[in-house]
Amino acid sequence: MSAIATVPEPRDEPDIGKLGMWTFLASEVLFFGGLFLAYLYGRTHWPQGWATASRRTDVVLGTLNTAVLLTSSAVVALAVACEEDAKRRRWTSRLLALTATLGVVFLVIKGVEWHADWHEHLFPGAKFALDVPGAQEFFALYFVMTGLHAVHMIVGIAVLVVLARGRDWARAGHLEIAALYWHFVDLVWIFFYPLLYLVERHG
């Protein structure tokens, strides 16, 4: 009646780790999903205020940052490819360091942008610059969205720095998992960029 005795065999650790990261990213999608819902709500309830506010974001710096982030994603993909090829493995650490540097560049540009926003009184509050209903809400969300994205970037940069310094970890399959995370944070920005910088820019 009872079947064959079986040895519980765990699969390879990298597989488990990768599945763990994918599951985590599913969770992250829902985390940012709440922000997208709030965005949709605001955009449909105060089209006028949101259109006015949208034009005040810095499209030049936003576009530049998008380019920086996309490049960093390409570089981290190269690092993963180099790790898989014994002849090119010595490049892995350098490419990881480059990815982290691009991440820092992104944060610096973002900081410059926030600084300018602050001085133009675009941070919600009593001195807020725009007197259109809903405009404050746009900027409230803008700061929350870009701020949370920056927090995710900082975590990613820290992980990349650790991996760039210690090769043993990278070999244990952590590199691809970290790259997955980095791509995800990049992807979130790909959605933020049009929503915050491009929509309703015209007219």
Place this chain on the structure above:
Amino acid sequence: MISSYLDDGLTIRSWLTTTDHKRIAILYAIAITAFFFVGGAAATIIRLELATPQGDLVSHDAYNKLFTAHGVIMVWLFLIPSIPSVLGNFLLPLMIGAKDLAFPRLNLASWYLYVAGGLVTLEALFLGGVDTGWTFYTPYSTMFSNTYVVLTLTGVFITGFSSILTGLNFIVTIHTLRAKAMGWFKLPLFAWGMYATSLILMLATPVLAITVLLVIAERLFQIGIFDPAFGGDPLLFQHLFWFYSHPAVYVMILPAMGVVSEIIPCFARRPIFGYRSMAYAIMTIASVGFLVWGHHMFVSGQSLTASMVFSLLSFIVAIPSAIKVFNWTATLYKGSIRFDAPMLYALGFVGLFTIGGLTGLFLASLALDVHLTDTYFVVAHFHYIMVGGAVMAYFAGLHFWWPKVTGRLYPEVWSRIAAVIVFIGFNLTFFPQFLLGIEGMPRRYHSYPPQFQVLNLFSSAGAGVLAIGYLMPLVYLAWSIRHGARAGDNPWAAKGLEWQTRSPPPTDNFDTPPTVPDTVYDYAADEPDPTPEAAR
């Protein structure tokens, strides 16, 4: 020689740095028991206050803080982690024939996050408390309340990470660490319950996290997201909050259903009726449960069309729920039923969950809900699900697997008496609240018109009985750790893989690889009664 996981390191340090899922389960058990009694103390004062119509025991401010503390502690620090983090942690690897969870260190980190979040929440309560209710409705929570909203929400936020990481761990474990012969449809229903619950924890908790962050941001920086005075919208908060908090109810009830599905076949000596439909029903409840949050908002001013859709979807949840109840009943049919303590709790669960579920249909009906919203009918309804359902099942599971966890049997007579006291006390406490709600008594007030006093007195008296019922297991279970009779590996002659190893199990769970049977719940009615005399 190390005989079991309990002997594998005897220092406090060895416990606090353990990555053994069984030890972490015990760490959780200790922590949630502490929070359970703190939350229970708040409930006791609430019921004492409500024994008389006048607000004479505590001020209305203190009363508001008490029901908030009760809700916050019971929901986030007890119910959500109860069955998954304690029983799930202990049993899931054993049930699927694994040595541990997929990420043992992450598992320990989850416990620390849970404790950290719990302590932050407790600190807020001791500093002066929160008066928003556990729902933190805006704009009251973001603009008007002068209490420790941010600190409490920070605690909830941290605890949320513990939920997410536990869910992640369980999902990956079930996908990757099953014994080879353990196909998906050979998983015990408890494991299915854990899987469905983990999906909800993974996908709903992050929405709570972002909601909490937005409330904190609005409160700290006075930016308009939820407050209409600043261009925000309070309904947005309700949508986001209930998108988490409704599925959170299923986080409490799905594991409970899993526990009951293990116990009823064992004590009826019958295979579970309709195994596959049980598994599908669990997954259906988990999925449809994501689409019914609007039934908390029928009187909020959301569109009638939305309300009708949410009402319909809420009724649809009743179908898989009823499938489960009928299948448990059909499992009992022609079984040789024994009324051991776990079975008493499990049968109590089936009855109370049925009442809780059916009254949920009252509340899902649009017209009736207008009358019943924010009355004691709602309070009674969700306590039938959360306490009558989830807590009963937690106690059922605790008794059922106690011999496996500790290697000892608890005193059977005392445990049966406690189970009956809990059942009586529970109904005495909460059934009168249905009647109070129908008569129109609103919830969350510390004084009420005198005509409601008789029913309130019944309810308060019931709370006293319930308290005794909950304190008894604390005493006799603790006693049994040292003085209980040795349990043996499988005192109930149960069929899960966890019963194939020793009691308590060795650190690596199995001395010899467990045998996965051809069919799950392979009970036969004609086998002789195997319980040793010691268990009587």
